[in-house]
Amino acid sequence: MPADLLLPFGGSDAALPPLYCVHSASGSAYPYLPLAGLLDGRPVVGVEAPGYDGDGLPPADLRELADEYVRTVEEDCPERELCLLGWSMGGSVAFAMAQRLRARGYRVPLLVLVDAQAQDGGPVPPASRVLARFATDLLTEAGLARPAELAAGVLGDLPPEAPTVTAWPLFHRAGLLPEELDAGTLDRRFEVFRRNVTALHANRPEPGYPGRVLVVEASESAPGTLRWTDVAHDVRTVTVPGDHFSIWRGPGLTALGAAVRDALREASAPRPEGAPA
Known part of the structure; x- marks a missing residue:
């Protein structure tokens, strides 16, 4: 997986763990660019799908996709501490990545799932x-x-x-x-x-994720049949105004940025000795 699929969106505070934002089904990471300027200088990196702006194509298997992105992120983040965010399909990919990175010894202080429905398997739409x-x-x-x-x-x-x-x-x-x-x-x-x-539709999240998860729901989006609380232990949910797309502008973006910024601050605060990673 080529490293040029990682798009630096800014952030000058190298003391903060970077936030990797995984593309939605479109393959583009650019919807995250407005969010990057609302996060107190935290380094933000978009993860773009192969084939969106270049050669290659992503695998049609979410677990394989997560494995490839994990290898790319490992090469880019030798500090072995990072946060993850995914909107829509990107939430499911980020969830799978967080599980794999933790298993490889990474600290993942926060996983953010933005209007991302947890899929329960099922047929691909026509x-x-x-x-x-x-x-x-x-x-x-x-x-x-x-x-x-x-x-x-x-x-x-x-x-x-x-x-x-x-x-x-x-x-x-x-x-x-x-x-x-x-x-x-x-x-x-x-x-x-x-x-x-x-x-996405062939995937079902592996249960038992122990890390901190922020779920951001759009007020006008319909809930899914499977909840992230069914597969993760430490989940906090906030609702922001708008629908699946309008949360990336105007009042939705303002509320989204505030929720993610506050959660990242809390997750990056010094941990008591002996606290879990």
Whole structure:
């Protein structure tokens, strides 16, 4: 796993354990960039999926993906102490990484799961729904209002059996995507997204995580069937205003930043002698 998948987002206080932020199903770590400026100078590093902006593709197995990211983080963080954060699918990857890093002797003072549903296994959604979710993500990143409605409107003209590649000209003709997102880039990023969705839905978190976990829920998101309290012992939950995407701007981002900043401060405070790592 190449180290160039790690994106430094700033933070000048080298005395604080770095925070590694794992990508969502899109493969992009850039949604975390606004958060990085709200964390008191803590070093923040985004973890981007292979294939999102370069060669390669992620494995369609979440455990294998977590193993590869752990090896990359180990090379980048010789101090053997770090915090982890993941939004959406990234929460499940970060949870698996935290288990593996602790087993390798790392201190993980805090694991943050942002609007991340714990999956209980189950079938992968049909291809048409995966494509609709991918398109909604693209239009959200483009800053468009009502992205799910826009995506549904465009994809409604696409025959169910049509190859995915035939969707991209429809979005370009509708003026919803910039021309620099050409068919080759969109094909590659859709395959990254499809593999990540497959990995997520086939995964069930391993129970018994003993470390400190902050779960941040969006007030407008529906709860999942499996709770993080079912697989981790030390879980605190906070709710911030907004939906799955809007928590990354405006009042949602302000509340999210405050919750993560306060939890990181608490987790980084000196521990009493003999306290667990």
